[in-house]
Amino acid sequence: MLVRAPALRPELVRIADMVEPSSRVLDVGCGDGALLEYLARTKNVDARGIELSQAGVNASVAHGLSVIQGDADTDLVEYPSRAFDFVILSQTIQATRQPKLVLEQLLRIGRFVIVSFPNFGFWKVRLKLALSGRMPITGTLTHPWHETPNIHLCTIADFVALARELDARIDRALAVDESGDVRALSVPGYWDNLTAEGAIFLLSRTA
Amino acid sequence: MSTLFQPLTALSGLPADAIGDVITFGNDQPLTLDSGAEIKPLTVAWKTYGTLNAQKSNAFLLCHALTLDQYAAGTHPVTGKPGWWSSMVGPGLPIDTDRFFVICINVVGGCMGSSGPHEVDPATGKPYGLNFPVITVRDMVRAQAMLLDHLGIKSLFCVAGGSMGGMQVLQWAASYPERVFSALPIATAARHSAQNIAFHEVGRQAIMADPDWQGGDYLIKGTTPRKGLAVARMAAHITYLSEAALHRKFGRTLQDREALSYRFDADFQVESYLRHQGAMFVERFDANAYLYITRAMDYFDLAADYGGSLAQAFRGSKTRFCVVSFTSDWLFPTPESKKIVHALNAGGANVSFVEFDTDKGHDAFLLDVPEMFATLRGFIGAAAQARGLNAKADA
Structure with missing residues (x-):
């Protein structure tokens, strides 16, 4: 039933590239399941998802994916440790209520954790805030402050600090520019923190 | 075999x-x-x-x-x-x-x-x-x-x-x-939750309170506990619907009358509907079977x-x-x-x-x-x- 044409946004393709074939994957906040479907089709993974919106869950299940309706903030505790090879949190961590706890849970559940997020340290964001004195609206941060689901925005430097605090190993890091092109991000990445619109991190637990 | x-x-x-x-x-x-x-x-x-x-x-x-x-x-x-x-x-x-x-x-x-x-x-x-x-x-x-x-x-x-x-x-x-x-x-x-068991118990008591139930021997004695089984169905039927659905279907609409009767007839459509549901059910279901199957559901506790x-x-x-x-x-x-x-x-x-x-x-x-x-x-x-x-x- 996996019949939808792939129209995967470039960032998701980069994430998919990090996933090993035939692995067990959990996509947290999987939307309509586009990434999972792509992974199931191209990499033969055991694909599972959690999605908050009913419409997203129904669309995913209607397309033959194993997805449950759930909330990253509350439902990750239900998963056993090391249940998955890869746990993916794509453009979602900034919308969780407790990003640190969520990341902790992801590192417990998955052998590897892939996190992507918009970089609030991007120069355009800094400049808009500095010059206009208003909350920035950009290509990735599209909502006005009072309507945004992004309640915990961070910069690349902030994220690296959190990863270190949680004793996570940064196995790979990519800086994503406005056109969706990526380049390797060399941690701590002060330059990338200024020039990248977003980032993708591949983490694993050191302990 | x-x-x-x-x-x-x-x-x-x-x-x-x-x-x-x-x-x-x-x-x-x-x-x-x-x-x-x-x-x-x-x-x-x-x-x-x-x-x-x-x-x-x-x-x-x-x-x-x-x-x-x-x-x-x-x-x-x-x-x-x-x-x-x-x-x-x-x-x-x-x-x-x-x-x-x-x-x-x-x-x-x-x-x-x-x-x-x-x-x-x-x-x-x-x-x-x-x-x-x-x-x-x-x-x-x-x-x-x-x-x-x-x-x-x-x-x-x-x-x-x-x-x-x-x-x-x-x-x-x-x-x-x-x-x-x-x-x-x-x-x-x-x-089955305590609330679910409670509703089932109401139904079972309604059946067993009907004199025509005859201590469960109604088939032998040639009676049918119609009223008891119908009441059991009426109570259960309410639990199958939501408050919103009941309101959407019936509201407070009166049944076949312009004004309240000041009696205990089925003034409201919802009453008439439930009576009808009860009466229909009696024609197709056995009262004792209702006791046994509701009991089976009450006993269900998979984790136990x-x-x-x-x-x-x-x-x-x-x-x-x-x-x-x-x-x-x-x-x-x-x-x-x-x-x-x-x-x-x-x-x-x-x-x-x-x-x-x-x-x-x-x-x-x-x-x-x-x-x-x-x-x-x-x-x-x-x-x-x-x-x-x-x-x-x-x-």
């Missing part, structure tokens, strides 16, 4: 072949119950739709709810109405009878041909009545497994059902994980059989699950489904969970919810693909 077929004649007013298929197992194959009692000989009645493929890999078991029966599709022989899931089961429908061999079995304790209080006890030649042993959901599932053994079906492609049918689905997945490729428990729970851990019931399961709930179902509310999902997740099982937004209440699983059809079609289709089932049973 010494089984003998015999035509079933105990169901009054129906030709023997109206029941579908019936088997009576030999006395050497009793159904041993959770209570320790035995049913022997055991009779099981069932209906099938579609064709079993050569590999016997496309069998799709439907488990029916409390007051339903094996007539999931087609026309019901007693009511003349379409089967309870005729919107879901048929050629080209989500449970596609061109593709799957659909089996629906009347539960033990029921009143459509399987052994139950309404049937004749071969030991006495009289209807069992209250001499029928108390049965559980697990007993129902055991009897179904016996029938599938008889039919040579080792593994089921899918087991699906709503409400009490969903309880059977969960029991199937826990008791026979290797026989269940995919499972579809809908609007159900892994245990696994040291109090629901996750343990499903540990290591290879079954693909899709758990379904409805926003306005207050009888089997979404948190009950979530408990099942959490247990399945904790056990590392392959599970989907969908909640459908509807105001139709518990009965939504029997009704036209287009989004449910589309989603279940996706789940079933993906499972069929994983099972290697072709689009047509014989292709």
Whole structure:
């Protein structure tokens, strides 16, 4: 039933590239399941998802994916440790209520954790805030402050600090520019923190 | 295996072949119950739709709810109405009878041909009545497994059902994980709640308070506890609907009158509707069967059989699950489904969970919810693909 044409946004393709074939994957906040479907089709993974919106869950299940309706903030505790090879949190961590706890849970559940997020340290964001004195609206941060689901925005430097605090190993890091092109991000990445619109991190637990 | 077929004649007013298929197992194959009692000989009645493929890999078991029966599709022989899931089961429908061999079995304790209080006890030649042993959901599932053994079906492609049918689905997945490729428990729970038991007790007390119940011997004494059974149905029927659906259907509209009667007639449409539901139900259901089946649901507590851990019931399961709930179902509310999902997740099982937004209440699983059809079609289709089932049973 996996019949939808792939129209995967470039960032998701980069994430998919990090996933090993035939692995067990959990996509947290999987939307309509586009990434999972792509992974199931191209990499033969055991694909599972959690999605908050009913419409997203129904669309995913209607397309033959194993997805449950759930909330990253509350439902990750239900998963056993090391249940998955890869746990993916794509453009979602900034919308969780407790990003640190969520990341902790992801590192417990998955052998590897892939996190992507918009970089609030991007120069355009800094400049808009500095010059206009208003909350920035950009290509990735599209909502006005009072309507945004992004309640915990961070910069690349902030994220690296959190990863270190949680004793996570940064196995790979990519800086994503406005056109969706990526380049390797060399941690701590002060330059990338200024020039990248977003980032993708591949983490694993050191302990 | 010494089984003998015999035509079933105990169901009054129906030709023997109206029941579908019936088997009576030999006395050497009793159904041993959770209570320790035995049913022997055991009779099981069932209906099938579609064709079993050569590999016997496309069998799709439907488990029916409390007051339903094996007539999931087609026309019901007693009511003349379409089967309870005729919107879901048929050629080209989500449970596609061109593709799957659909089996629906009347539960033990029921009143459509399987052994139950309404049937004749071969030991006495009289209807069992209250001499029928108390049965559980697990007993129902055991009897179904016996029938599938008889039919040579080792593994089921899918087991699906709503409400009490969903309880059977969960029991199937826990008791026979290797026989269940995919499972579809809908609007159900892994245990009956105190509130659910309370509503059932109201129904049972209504039946037993009817003088025509005759201590359960009404079949022998030639009476029918109509009023008691009707009240039981009326009370239960309220729990199947949401407040919003009742209001949408009836509001405070008066029935066949312009003004309040200042009497105890059915002034309101909702009263008239419930009386009608009660009266219709009495024509097709046996009062003692209602006692036994509600008891089986009350006794259902799957985790209790696994040291109090629901996750343990499903540990290591290879079954693909899709758990379904409805926003306005207050009888089997979404948190009950979530408990099942959490247990399945904790056990590392392959599970989907969908909640459908509807105001139709518990009965939504029997009704036209287009989004449910589309989603279940996706789940079933993906499972069929994983099972290697072709689009047509014989292709």
